[in-house]
Each structure stands twice: as C-alpha cells, then as structure tokens.
Amino acid sequence: MKNNCKRSQSLLVWAMAGLGLILASHLTLAEETVGYKYYLIGNAENVVRDTEGLIVMQGGGDDVDENYIQMGAKGGGGDFVVLRASGAAEYNDYIYELCNCDSVETIVFENGEAANDMFVIETIRNAEALFIAGGDQANYVRFWRGTPVEDAIHHVVSKPAPIGGTSAGMAILGEFVYNSMTESVTAERALQNPYYADLTLARDFLQLPKMNNIITDQHLQERDRIGRTVAFLARLVADGWSEQGRAIAADRETALHVDPKTGKARVFSTADHETPYVYFMRTPGKPEHCVAGDPLTFKNIEVYRLGSEGSFDIDEWRGEGGISYTLSAENGKLVSSRGEFY
Secondary structure, X not given: OHHHHHHHOOOEEEEEOOOOEEEEEOOOHHHHHHOXXXXXXXXXXXXXXXXXXXXXXXXXXXXXXXXXXXXXXHOOOXXXXXXXXXXOOHXXXXXXXXXXXXXXXXXXXXXXXXXXXXXXXXXXXOOOEEEEOOOOHHXXXXXXXXXXXXXXXXXXXXXXXXXXXXOHHHHOOXXXXXXXXXXXXXXXXXXXXXXXXXXXXXXXXXXXXXXXXXXXXXXXXXXXXXXXXXXXXXXXXXXXOOOOOEEEEEOOOEEEEEOOOOOEEEEEEOOOOOOOOEEEEEOOOOOOEOOOOOOOEEEXXXXXXXXXXXXXXXXXXXXXXXXXXXXXXXXXXXEEOOOOOO
C-alpha cells in the first residue's frame, strides 16, 4: 500500500485543511540518497478503481487539457502518477484540477538508483493513470530500461490503465526509440548522413499495445523535424529492425489518443494552436541508398496528416478526414509530392 510505504519513508506531510488537500514532499536526506523527489496532492491513501486502457502521445509544448480529462476518466478517478527526470511538481495542481482524481503524484528521477526503490515501484504499480513528462528521453532509457520501473510501467498498461507522454515522454512509447544519447539530431544532419553520431536508436524498452513496429517523433513543424523522421525510418529498415517501418509524429500542442483495444485514434490540440497535426508515416520498402557518411536516398514514404476533424486506424494504417502524400529523400534533400512537407 502507498500509505505504508510513505510512513516507512518518513514523509513530511502538510494537511491543507481549508482545501481538503494533502501535499507531500520527499525532501529528507534519506530520500536524496536514492535519487528521486516525490510530490503529492490529494489523498495519501492508495485506492483501487476500475480502469480502461488509453495511450496518449503529445508532441510537446503547452499541455492539451483533454489528455488529463480523458486519462482521469479512463483511470476511474484513481491515483494519477507523473514520472519525470527534471523539474518538480508543476503538473500536480494542473492535472488535479482536470482529472477528477483521488490524487496526483509526481516522482522526479535524479539518477538510476531510484529505479530499484520499493516506494517508487509500488507508487507506479498502484497508479490508475500514468504520464511521462518531457525533458530528455535519454535519461528515461538510462534510468529505467531493464529495471523494475520498466516492469512497473508494463504492469499499469496491462491492467489496462491509461498511459501517456509528451515530448520526451512520447519519444519512448513506441517499440523503437530515438533515444538522443548525445545531442539532438537535426533533420539536415540526419538526411545528409543517416548514421550521424547523434542519430542513436534503441529497442527492447517499453512494449505498449498497438505501438509495435512504430517509432515516434515530436515538435515536428516547430523544429522542422519531419526529415529526421524519414531518416529514422530508413535506419529501421536498413538495419533490419523492421521490414516496413512506421512512425507517428506530432506537432507541438497536439496529442493523439489511441484506443489500445481497437487501434482507433483521434487528434486533440490546444484551442489556439495553428498547426494541430499528427503524421502517420510508412515505408514502401528498403532505402535506395542508406550508407554511413553518405546522403540518404529513400523514395515514396507514405504520409497521412491528420487533424482533429478525422480519425486513424492503427491496425489498418488508414485514416479518414486527413490528407495523404509522399515524401522522398533524394541525395539528402527532402521532396514532397504535394509541394509541402507538413
């Protein structure tokens, strides 16, 4: 039980009587040695609620309110847990106001030691909804891969219960991951050399329903990244990781909600965002030329751009209400069949 773990960890808890809230902070010396901080708003007791599955992926930027409304509902109003490797409790109040949940808890990982801490593991396993914040996905891979935290995340998904992530949190939700172990690779460098040192990929990490054979990308139009997504796909096929690579890439302030039972997906965005699109990309076969040190040639990658007016079927890899076109990398330069990349 969370409550027992919290008592054994000697949490410092302040009751805010006028608001009926409990705010907790792991700030003791003992806590610091295991490499994490912990924040709570709401009920400190563990509750168990009926839950339904949902996968939420946002491309970064200002948060989409509908993410937490839907995750809270699918989580039965239980305990909502946020995982991150930087920042503090910024999400707690915001999510608590939206999700109608029993509590919102944030665990901030400072190193990999916390991935073996029993309080951390039980807090994650007890979650009725789980969200992975932005930051640096390399830390998530370094800290969690092959640890009890990875197993705990899979436990939540298998309940089934909702899981989501934004930016770096979205980056780790596919079967294949751009793990950004050095510097963040740009589209220009990736197209000029798909084996550039900063284009580091990983697999055998999280396994989510409907996310097999998929790599994700984020901040697409904002940071002009669709060319590097093409390079990711080229590497997946050229390196033998996939016979037909697939990608889901999202603009900032834009989220995709996927039903893990049916594979049906919808787009949500902030009200004032001008480019609220998610891009579904699929390879036609092997790249014509994908060699270390050389510009990439990879023709006719299928793209389906979807906004909030349409839907997409992950199983059939087919959309309604969006637009379809192709992108090609030709000697390191990106070309679009519709004249525009996005």
